[in-house]
Every structure is written in C-alpha cells, then in structure tokens.
Amino acid sequence: MTREVLGRWLDTGLDRSVVGGYPRFGLAVRRRLPGWPADPEPGALAGRTVVVTGASSGLGVATAAAFADLGAVVRLVVRDVAKGERVAARIGGDVRVARCDVSDVDDVRRFAESIGAVDVLVHNAGALPAARSTTPQGHEVALATHVLGPLLMTELLQPLERVIFVSSGGMYAKKLPLDDPEYTRGEYRGAAAYARTKRIQVALVPHLAERWPGTTVAGMHPGWADTPGIAGSLPGFHRLTKPFLRDARQGADTTVWLGAVRPAPASGLFWHDRRARSPHLVPWTRHSDADSRAMLDWCVAAVGL
Numbered sequence: 001m002t003r004e005v006l007g008r009w010l011d012t013g014l015d016r017s018v019v020g021g022y023p024r025f026g027l028a029v030r031r032r033l034p035g036w037p038a039d040p041e042p043g044a045l046a047g048r049t050v051v052v053t054g055a056s057s058g059l060g061v062a063t064a065a066a067f068a069d070l071g072a073v074v075r076l077v078v079r080d081v082a083k084g085e086r087v088a089a090r091i092g093g094d095v096r097v098a099r100c101d102v103s104d105v106d107d108v109r110r111f112a113e114s115i116g117a118v119d120v121l122v123h124n125a126g127a128l129p130a131a132r133s134t135t136p137q138g139h140e141v142a143l144a145t146h147v148l149g150p151l152l153m154t155e156l157l158q159p160l161e162r163v164i165f166v167s168s169g170g171m172y173a174k175k176l177p178l179d180d181p182e183y184t185r186g187e188y189r190g191a192a193a194y195a196r197t198k199r200i201q202v203a204l205v206p207h208l209a210e211r212w213p214g215t216t217v218a219g220m221h222p223g224w225a226d227t228p229g230i231a232g233s234l235p236g237f238h239r240l241t242k243p244f245l246r247d248a249r250q251g252a253d254t255t256v257w258l259g260a261v262r263p264a265p266a267s268g269l270f271w272h273d274r275r276a277r278s279p280h281l282v283p284w285t286r287h288s289d290a291d292s293r294a295m296l297d298w299c300v301a302a303v304g305l
C-alpha cells in the first residue's frame with residue numbers, strides 16, 4: 001500500500017471521527033500527510049479584489065489578513081464600522097471597510113451597488129441566535145444571514161471568479177428543512193437554526209455552481225476554532241475544548257486556499273482541510289436532488305430574484 005493511500009485513509013478516518021479531525025490536531029496531522037495540497041503562491045491575489053463578510057471578528061479577520069498577505073485588495077464587510085476600521089488598521093495594506101448587514105436584503109442591494117468589481121467573495125458572516133428574530137423583510141435571522149443575503153449578494157456581484165460559503169460541521173446533524181425554512185414550527189433553538197441554515201448553504205452549492213457557470217462555487221467548514229463567536233454562543237463547549245481548538249488562522253486555512261490557489265478548485269463541492277468532503281455523514285440527512293433544487297427555488301423567490 002502506498003504512503004498516499006495510507007494518508008488518504010488516515011485523513012478520512014480523522015474526518016469521520018469528528019473529534020479527531022475538527023480540532024487543531026486534525027489540521028496538524030493532515031499537513032504532514034503525503035499529498036497535502038500546496039499553499040497558494042506568494043502574491044497569488046495581486047490585482048484581485050476580495051470581499052470578506054463578517055470581517056470584524058474571529059475567522060473573518062484571519063481570512064482577510066491572509067488574503068491581504070497574498071496581495072489582494074481586501075474589503076471588510078461589517079455591521080460595526082468602528083470595529084472594522086480597527087481591524088483594517090491592524091491588517092494594513094489595501095484593506096478598506098464597507099458597512100452591510102448581510103441579513104437585510106435591502107442593505108445587501110445597497111451594498112452591491114456601491115462596492116464595484118469583486119473577484120473573490122467569502123460569505124463568512126455567521127450567527128447563532130439566542131432567540132427567534134426576524135429581519136426587516138420578515139425572514140428568520142439565521143436563514144437570512146447564512147443563505148438569503150449571501151445568495152442575493154453573490155447574484156448581484158456577478159461576474160465573480162470565486163465564491164466561498166463558510167458553513168459548519170454542525171450541519172452534518174441536520175436535514176434540509178425544506179418544509180419549514182423559516183423555522184416557524186416547533187420550539188426554536190438557536191443551535192438548530194444555525195445548523196439547519198448551514199445545511200441549506202451546503203445543499204445549494206452544487207446548484208449554485210450551475211447557476212453561475214463562470215464562478216468557482218465552494219462550500220467549506222473550518223473545523224473548531226477559538227473565536228469570539230464560539231466563546232460567546234457556545235460557552236460550555238468553548239470551556240471544554242479550548243486547549244484543542246484551532247486558532248483563527250488555522251480555521252481560515254481552507255477558505256484562503258480555496259480563494260487563492262491556482263488553478264481554481266473544482267466548482268460545486270464541499271471542502272474541509274483542503275479536501276472535498278461528503279456533505280453527509282449519516283444516511284438520514286440525505287435529500288434528493290429535486291429537494292435541494294426546490295430549496296434553491298424557494299430562496300430565489302424569497303429574495304425577489
């Protein structure tokens with residue numbers, strides 16, 4: 001058996017075990033396995049404009065900083081401009097701040113008209129709501145933040161070279177909520193709303209690759225990384241796992257790789273640690289192609305496209 005085959009087995013084993021692959025250990029081991037995909041070349045993004053949403057905290061900051069290091073012109077999309085300006089000053093280079101609440105589709109339309117040409121768009125903004133709330137347009141906030149706003153923004157910013165949806169391994173536990181995307185039925189739990197909408201992101205990726213044939217469309221999940229988001233929304237989990245969590249730069253690794261490596265990775269896939277991964281770990285989350293298409297049709301109608 002070759003070292004490459006052994007390496008792929010180990011890589012898959014880490015993925016299936018979840019607790020082996022998602023913390024910093026998973027990335028550290030994979031980096032040493034034969035066949036680990038090469039880093040993007042230095043200067044790979046010179047002359048490119050990259051937009052990162054949710055760039056005022058955690059993985060968004062690390063992602064934006066790594067893109068700036070690769071020579072990109074970077075736009076930090078934030079809700080709090082003062083917070084964004086502090087991040088931009090810390091990163092340095094051609095990094096500027098743009099305000100947008102990505103859950104508010106009117107704000108997304110305004111933003112898309114003002115930003116100019118974009119090459120790479122990273123949908124990193126994410127939220128785990130404490131209670132059910134709705135946007136000015138009446139959409140449940142997790143759905144609007146993770147799916148509706150990003151869908152509309154991507155469509156309005158075409159042509160794009162690449163778009164990356166930062167999803168979550170939490171989506172592996174949830175089915176596509178086609179019967180109730182706005183989470184109007186049953187007891188509302190923020191963690192469930194989060195995972196359901198992260199599942200929608202991943203289910204839409206192959207269809208979005210068809211919708212935008214000139215764009216490399218990727219979904220990914222970062223593993224478990226120590227960020228203000230994790231500490232604030234999952235304090236128990238954070239306390240328990242803190243010594244094992246990735247740092248933000250490690251959590252951003254695959255996003256940056258997907259955005260900058262040449263040639264571009266294949267479109268329409270779901271990634272973790274620089275490898276395409278199955279979007280399902282258990283059979284009961286599987287959906288038909290017709291269901292995920294219907295989900296996209298529903299979302300397209302919901303944002304008025």
Ligand SMILES: NC(=O)c1ccc[n+]([C@@H]2O[C@H](COP(=O)([O-])OP(=O)(O)OC[C@H]3O[C@@H](n4cnc5c(N)ncnc54)[C@H](OP(=O)(O)O)[C@@H]3O)[C@@H](O)[C@H]2O)c1
Nearest residue numbers: 054056057058059101102103124125126168224225227229
């Ligand atoms: N950290 C992990 O282990 C982990 C694991 C799986 C997936 N993820 C995903 O990775 C992404 C980044 O998470 P993180 O851990 O870095 O969390 P974080 O520290 O809470 O950062 C989230 C960012 O999203 C922004 N945001 C939230 N709602 C927004 C909206 N409506 N419009 C614009 N920006 C908005 C926040 O802005 P404010 O500063 O204004 O709040 C913040 O900058 C998220 O999509 C998350 O689901 C993270």
